[in-house]
Amino acid sequence: MNFNTALLHGVSQADKNGATIEPIYQVSAFGFETAEKLEKVFNNRASGFAYTRISNPTVESFERKISALEKGIGSVACSSGMAAVTMSLLNILEAGDEIIAGSSLFGGTIDLFGDLLAFGIKTKFVNNVTAEEVEPLINDNTKAVFAELIGNPRLDVVDLKSVSELVHSKGVPFVVDSTTATPYLINPFDYGADIVVHSSSKYINGSGNSISGIIIDSGNFKWDTARYKVLEEYKKYGKFAYIAKLRNGIWRNVGCCLAPMNAFLNSIGLETLGLRMERLCNNALRLSEYFEMVDGIDVNYPALKSSKYYDLVQKQFGGKGGAILTIQTGSKESAFKLINNLKFAINATNIGDIRTLVIHPASTIYAHSTEQQKINAGVFEDTIRISVGIEDLIDDFSQALYYI
Ligand SMILES: *Cc1c(COP(=O)(O)O)cnc(C)c1O
Numbered sequence: 001m002n003f004n005t006a007l008l009h010g011v012s013q014a015d016k017n018g019a020t021i022e023p024i025y026q027v028s029a030f031g032f033e034t035a036e037k038l039e040k041v042f043n044n045r046a047s048g049f050a051y052t053r054i055s056n057p058t059v060e061s062f063e064r065k066i067s068a069l070e071k072g073i074g075s076v077a078c079s080s081g082m083a084a085v086t087m088s089l090l091n092i093l094e095a096g097d098e099i100i101a102g103s104s105l106f107g108g109t110i111d112l113f114g115d116l117l118a119f120g121i122k123t124k125f126v127n128n129v130t131a132e133e134v135e136p137l138i139n140d141n142t143k144a145v146f147a148e149l150i151g152n153p154r155l156d157v158v159d160l161k162s163v164s165e166l167v168h169s170k171g172v173p174f175v176v177d178s179t180t181a182t183p184y185l186i187n188p189f190d191y192g193a194d195i196v197v198h199s200s201s202k203y204i205n206g207s208g209n210s211i212s213g214i215i216i217d218s219g220n221f222k223w224d225t226a227r228y229k230v231l232e233e234y235k236k237y238g239k240f241a242y243i244a245k246l247r248n249g250i251w252r253n254v255g256c257c258l259a260p261m262n263a264f265l266n267s268i269g270l271e272t273l274g275l276r277m278e279r280l281c282n283n284a285l286r287l288s289e290y291f292e293m294v295d296g297i298d299v300n301y302p303a304l305k306s307s308k309y310y311d312l313v314q315k316q317f318g319g320k321g322g323a324i325l326t327i328q329t330g331s332k333e334s335a336f337k338l339i340n341n342l343k344f345a346i347n348a349t350n351i352g353d354i355r356t357l358v359i360h361p362a363s364t365i366y367a368h369s370t371e372q373q374k375i376n377a378g379v380f381e382d383t384i385r386i387s388v389g390i391e392d393l394i395d396d397f398s399q400a401l402y403y404i
Contacts (some may be wrong), residue, residue: 003184003274004274004275006068006069007065007069007270007271007273007274008271010065010068010069011061011064011065011068013061014057014061021264021267021268022057022058022061022062022264022267023058023264024058024260024261024264025049025052025056025057025058025260026260026261027052027056027260028051028052029050029051029052030048030049030050030051032048032050038050044248052257052260053252053255053257054247054252054257055247056257056260056263058260058261058263058264058267059077059257059258059260059263061263061267062077062214062258062263062264062266062267062270063075063076063077063214065267065270066198066200066204066214066216066270067216069183069270070178070183070187070188070189070196070216071187071189071190071218072189072196072216072217072218072219073217073218073219073239073240073243074216074217074219074240074243075214075215075216075217075243076214076215076243076246076247076251077200077212077213077214077257077258077263078212078213078214078215078251078256078257078258079211079212079213079256079257079258079259080199080201080211080212080213080256081108081179081197081198081199081200081201081202081211081212081213082108082109082112082199082213083213083254083256084197084198084199084213084214084215085108085109085112085177085197085213086112086256087215087246087250087251087254087256088175088195088197088215089116089121089144089146089175090250091230091242091245091246091249091250091251092143092144092173092228092230092231092242093116093121093143093144093230094120094121094229094230095119095120095121096120096121096141097120097121097122097141097142097143097144098121098122098123098124098139098141098142098143099113099116099121099122099123099124099142099143099144099145099146100123100124100125100126100134100137100138100142100144100145100146101113101123101124101125101126101129101145101146101147102125102126102127102128102129102146102147102148102151102156102158103125103126103127103373103376103377104127104148104151104154104156104376104377104378105146105147105148105151105177105377106148106152106177106179107365107366107369107377109146109148109177110369110373110377124137125376127376128156129145129147129158129163130158130159130162130163131162131163131165131166134163134166134167135166138167138170138172142170142172143172143227143228144172144173144174144175145163145167145172145173145174145175146175146176146177147163147174147175147176147177148176148177148178148179148180149176149177149178149180149181149186149188150180150181150302150322150324151180151377151378152179152180152324152351152385153324153326153361153377153378153379153383153385154376154377154378154379155300155301155302155309155322155324155325155326155378156302156309156378157302157309157312157313157316157317158176159312159316160174160176160186160188160191160192160193160316161191161192163192164191164192164193164194165192168192168221171224171227173194173195173221174192174193174194174195175193175194175195175196175197176188176193176195176196176197177196177197177198177199178193178196178197178198179197179198179199179202179203179352180202180203180322180323180324180351181317181322182198182203182204182273182277182322183273184203184273184274184277184278184320185277185281185316185317185318185320185322186316186317189218189220191316193218194217194218194220194221195215195216195217195218195221195242196215196216196218197213197214197215197216198213198214198216199212199213200212200213200214200266201213201350201352202350202351202352202353203273203276203277203280203323203351203352204266204269204270204273204352205265205266205269205270205352206269206270206272206273206276206352206353206354207265207269207353207354208350208352208353208354208355209265209269210259210261210262210265210266211262212258212262212263212266213258214258215246217240217242217243217246219239219240219243220239221242223235223241223242230245231245233245234248276354276390277320277323279390280322280323280388280389280390281303281320281321281322281323283323283388283389283390283391283392283393284301284303284321284322284323284324284325284386284388285301285303285304285321286394287325287386287388287393287394287397288301288303288304288321288325289304290394290397290398291325291327291397292304292306294401296329296330297327297328297329297330297401298327298328299325299326299327300325300326300327300328300378301321301325301326302321302322303317303319303320303321303322304321307321323351323352323387323388324351324385324386324387324388325385325386325388326378326383326384326385326386327383327384327386328380328382328383328384329382329384329404330382331381331382332360332362332363332381332382334382334404335360335381335382335383335384336360337403337404338384338397338400338401338403338404339358339359339360339384339400341399341400341402341403341404342358342393342396342397342400343396343399343400344356344391344393344396345357345358345386345389345393345396345397346358347359349364349365350387351385351387352387353387353389354389354390355389355391356386356387356388356389356391356393356396357386357387357389358384358385358386358387359384359385360383360384361377361379361383361385362374362379362380362381362383365379366379
């Protein structure tokens with residue numbers, strides 16, 4: 001099945017009335033005819049829905065579609081991308097554990113790793129998530145290696161295969177935030193990732209109308225319960241141990257479930273992921289090629305021949321570079337002028353919308369970061385991040401450049 005066919009027909013619809021999209025079950029609880037039946041559902045001895053914080057048909061329908069799309073054995077949807085990142089890790093971590101992560105991560109994730117210090121969980125950062133940089137930092141306390149496949153906004157690309165080979169040889173799982181790559185560019189499990197998370201607020205939703213996240217389990221990682229003692233109780237679930245613990249443990253108890261309405265909006269958005277990404281990647285390449293010709297503008301886009309990630313983009317993503325690019329205009333003043341002169345591109349802090357969005361990261365998302373954190377994230381005083389939309393806005397950028 002090609003990508004779009006699989007999106008629309010890959011997962012059979014469960015609705016008994018034949019609804020073409022799973023309807024919105026906008027309810028908190030489900031009634032049962034007998035106490036025996038509800039007892040079974042509560043004890044995982046029968047399938048069924050009891051309470052929406054734990055599971056809901058509309059949410060489950062979205063989860064099944066994402067599991068199929070990412071070729072995982074199961075997934076758990078969350079109230080936000082940050083909730084997904086947090087739960088993907090807290091599901092396996094205890095006080096005293098360490099994470100190894102890239103220093104170019106999304107700002108919220110960097111801040112989260114700071115918050116985890118209060119719970120005795122320490123993160124060691126590497127400048128580039130490569131086997132060479134990660135290896136010396138791995139020790140007995142290392143319980144996860146975490147990376148963004150295409151860093152936002154540094155746009156560095158991780159070579160999944162070489163990093164996963166290394167971390168597996170040390171008995172550590174590779175957790176990958178694939179938000180900016182999307183399943184259209186790659187299935188990270190094919191390259192050795194063990195757990196994938198998405199902020200589905202972005203490309204999966206596509207229209208910027210709901211905050212949400214999702215965690216997908218490959219089922220491939222061999223959890224050694226001597227090392228991951230927290231999974232001991234879930235050993236009986238075999239390859240489903242991680243996802244079973246998530247749904248029955250911390251995720252449900254923290255209560256960061258996805259609302260049925262938002263799951264429904266995501267399922268609608270998901271149907272056009274292939275169409276949108278095809279257009280977004282083409283537009284991003286064209287716009288970045290345009291910027292390459294403009295004097296005084298430096299452009300960073302991983303699918304450009306001038307990018308050091310060009311070969312990796314060919315190998316891992318079939319030549320597609322995603323839909324984010326950054327430009328450097330020479331000064332903060334000129335960056336602001338350019339943004340203010342744009343007629344259509346919207347100045348907003350989001351990515352993955354069908355509309356083109358621009359932002360000056362240094363004065364906004366990274367306003368509270370240290371100078372070193374900004375450099376690590378590829379954020380300079382004159383950097384503008386462009387989340388390319390489905391429109392054709394080369395003319396808009398070219399008229400705005402005229403004034404700077
Ligand atoms: C936006 C984003 C997140 C956080 O997702 P929210 O849905 O905003 O909570 C995490 N990782 C990446 C790469 C993101 O772009």
